Each structure stands twice: as C-alpha cells, then as structure tokens.
Amino acid sequence: MEIKELGHVVLYVRDLNRSAHFYGEVLGWRRLTSNGGPAMPVAAFSAPSNRTHHELLLIEVGPDAAALPSGRRVGMYHFGVKIGDSDDELRAALAQLREAGVPILGAGDHGITRSLYIADPDGNEIELYIDVPDVDWRSDPSLLYSPVKPLRL
Structure with a gap:
C-alpha cells in the first residue's frame, strides 16, 4: 500500500451551526452540504481549490x-x-483572526513553514501555515526537524 x-x-x-460558522466564515472553507438530517447532523467542507470531494467533515x-x-x-x-x-x-x-476574535494559541517559525496555532469552538487545535519560499526540504529532509524559533511577521 502507498499513501497518496x-x-x-x-x-x-x-x-x-457554531462550528460550521467558524470553519466556513472565519477560516474560509467552502461548505458543500447542509445539515444531514435528524439521524446524523453533518456538514462537509472543501478548500476553494476544489482539490477533492471534501477535506473536512463535522458531525x-x-x-x-x-x-x-x-x-x-x-x-x-x-x-x-x-x-x-x-x-x-x-x-x-x-x-482576520484578530478581527473575528479568535485567540492565537501560539506561533512559530519552523524553518520550512511559519505557523499560527488556533483552536476551533470545541478546542480542536489547528495549525495555519505558509511554506517558506526557497526552502528545499525535499533535497534536505533533515530541515523538518529544525528547532522552532519565535515567529517574526
């Protein structure tokens, strides 16, 4: 087996509803489904890139x-x-997070990424990150283990 x-x-x-608002309105995910019904209230989301059928499902x-x-x-x-x-x-x-009143739990410069950490309304932690331009982690996988430095924006 190979994971793709x-x-x-x-x-x-x-x-x-509270979580769908957070993921849809605050984080900008595109909602794909409405309430699944009384047997199983669900909402599915995908990134605007439309990479796959769904990337997040809330139950x-x-x-x-x-x-x-x-x-x-x-x-x-x-x-x-x-x-x-x-x-x-x-x-x-x-x-945008500050404007929406979302607390920032942490921030870090990982060398290959720069990240903000937040939590959803139920306490699930989310890392919002950017890939650092011109860092070739594919050629040097040891960069994945670089010490975390304070994030300077």
Whole structure:
C-alpha cells in the first residue's frame, strides 16, 4: 500500500451551526452540504481549490458531549492547513483572526513553514501555515526537524 495524500479530517462537534460558522466564515472553507438530517447532523467542507470531494467533515454530537481533556494525552494534537506561501498571507490571516476574535494559541517559525496555532469552538487545535519560499526540504529532509524559533511577521 502507498499513501497518496491526506484526504480529509472528521471532527465531532457540539454545535454544528457554531462550528460550521467558524470553519466556513472565519477560516474560509467552502461548505458543500447542509445539515444531514435528524439521524446524523453533518456538514462537509472543501478548500476553494476544489482539490477533492471534501477535506473536512463535522458531525454534531450535542452539547453534553465530553470535552477534550487538557494537558498531555493520547490522540490528535492538531491538524495543519496550508494558507499560502508568503508572510503577507500569514499576516493577513492573523489580522482576520484578530478581527473575528479568535485567540492565537501560539506561533512559530519552523524553518520550512511559519505557523499560527488556533483552536476551533470545541478546542480542536489547528495549525495555519505558509511554506517558506526557497526552502528545499525535499533535497534536505533533515530541515523538518529544525528547532522552532519565535515567529517574526
């Protein structure tokens, strides 16, 4: 077997409308479906690039669902979403996030990428990143393990 690419992420959310607003209106994903119905309230999203049938699926589990535990735990840490290839695109995203009142959990210069970290309304962490121009990580895969430096925009 050979993995070709990461296809999609599926998240359980407490409130489908709240999460759909966050992913659609704040982050700019294109919503593909409406509420899936009473048996399974869902919403699917894709990037404007239309790369694949869907990249994100939200499934509503209701307000009584258990919260993600804090601290070190087994499970997903975050998922990354590429938003461009320039610091200007990252600056624009930072301004949009601030305007929308989304807290920035962290920021870092990874050498090959520059990243902002945020959380969705249910606490799922998301890395918004740009690829650093002119860094050839394919020729030198060790660059993936460069120490993280403070992000300077």
